Amino acid sequence: MASLFDINLFALFGQLLVGLINGSFYALLSLGLAIIFGLLKIINFAQGAMYMLGAFVALLALKFMGVNYWFALILVPLTVGLVGVLMERFLIRPIANEDHLYSLLLTFGLALIIQGSFTHMFGSSGLSYAVPEALKGGTKLPFMYLPNYRAWIIIVSVIVCAGTWWMIEKTNLGAYLRAGTENPQLMQAFGINVPLIVTLTFGFGVALAGFAGVMAAPVYSVSPDMGSNILIVVFAIVVIGGMGSIGGAIITGLGMGVVEGLTKYFYPEASNTVIFLVMVIVLLLKPAGLFGKEA
């Protein structure tokens, strides 16, 4: 009986760790969305498409220009961020003063167009991107085999999340940003170029999605619908964490990864609905989200 218990405990540890890995992915993705959705109040349905774009840019850069994974980690967020900047400047800004529904519909349409054109160009079956040589293999832990690349995902995600949180919550730049979105007129009066800040923030949020795309390329099949699959889950995480709370998005991302991982172990059929169940419960009990401030 004891040995049986040990095995179960081991299995549970394995599932917890795997959940944490997925959680760090969610954290990375929801971070970008939390910035755009939470600070700029733009409901960016194209965030999933930008994540997909990130993975594809990495793949194409490798194929046609020989850009390896490490350069892609820098190059891709810049490229995708630029797409975001152009998108904000020429498409979203003209309707910035309209109801939020307009930006939702606009970005949703954009996402469909981008996804549709990628399906047209690259097919629906997905392409494969190899794990970089230096991160191949894995470590044998007592309870499971941990692939090095997954460990790398946790580390990178924690660094990027913590760095972003620190930048927004603790630096002057972050203070301008928060103030600029909270009270644009006042900041404008102080001589701060608020539209520029908004554009750059949007670009940064989108660049994070592109970054997550590069991180995902070696572990998931790079396919046009990879973004739409994950987008709704990430939105749910931002809502659970609380609108506008960067820290909330990060912690909730990690937490939901673990919750989902455990569901996959105990009742796998419910694994793609459990996050929404949590969302419903949280919204009923605490409408502003776990870490959101009550309006």
Added chain:
Amino acid sequence: MKKTNKTVLSAVVSGVIAATMACGAQAATDGQVKLGVLADMGGTYADICGKGCVTATKMAIEDFGGNVLDKPIEIVSADSQLKPDIASAIARKWVEDQGVDAIGGLVSSAVSGAVSKVNADTKNITLISGSASNTFTTKTCNPYNVHWTYNVVALANGTVKPMVQAGKKKWFFITADYSFGHALEGMASKVINENGGEVLGHVRAPLGTTDFSSYILQAQASGADVVALANAGNDTVNALKAASEFGLTEQMDVAGLLVFTPNAQAMDPASAGGMRLTSGFYWDMDKETRDWSKRFEQRHGEIPSMIHAGVYSVTTHYLNAVKAAGTDESDVVMKKMKEMKPNDFFARNATLRPDGRMVHDMLYVEIKKQEERKDKNDIYKIIKVISGDEAYSPMQPQCNFS
């Protein structure tokens, strides 16, 4: 006043009923052959049966000469969006308003089921090439179903049996959590048990799961000899990716129960190389298959999947039967189709049974390792040819529509 209302109402009701009945009895016997192709134009299965299925049908019509019964053969196509309700509405419009005689393509078992139901009502022929479920010639069989290419029985017999017989007795399933996955797992489990193997457990993953690591850990802990992937498309690719990442492929065998060529191309040869599977067709089998596949590739841009080849084959057989029968009346054409032996580059040693199942040679293939590949289309080596009788289960008596 009340009475008038009632009369009007009953007149309307009987009018509607009469109209429905008129439609229900209508089969297009106008001597003009019109084919409908229903495919997935932009979804998960677009690569295995999307525009390619339309191209394959067009090629079959052109190779046939473009005319039958002294009239040009017409073709219409539409996107099923993989939704049964949409498929059903399109099928009804085609057969009732536009005089479509037969509907082909048909990927996803749910879509095919919906179309087959409409066609059974209106006595039009359903040429299923893309779907896996065996229900069309068992539980939901009807005299107008024709099931080409493959089904879950052939996949299970073809892939699972040789592995169990080679001593891989203990199995664990990672199954797509919908009707197709359940059917495939059920069929494979049956084959395992019949051959002295044992199913240790299964895990049902929702369709469209991107991260399979949790399921892979469970499979690893099961102590099985083989982990069977009872799923399709990107699910299979992602599951295999995780399996190789977590070192599962080094401890156990992985069996992909349904793999199409575009999916095999999307897999990393390092982890997929050596995996064996069953297919209804492979482009690089002999001169005949290569000739047709090259022509297809020139028009479509990619090599054909087994579904594309199956669509060409079933369309050709249908047109031959119409020509031989001298009419497009469904009952007569179906009888002719079942009398004539399908025989082309795709259908080898083939018969179309009275239940609508086309039984033909299947291929047991192995995915090539990187060093064995000449180019991106060089993906399988054929291990052996499985005879149709070995691959498919016998006809059920209640489905004998001879």
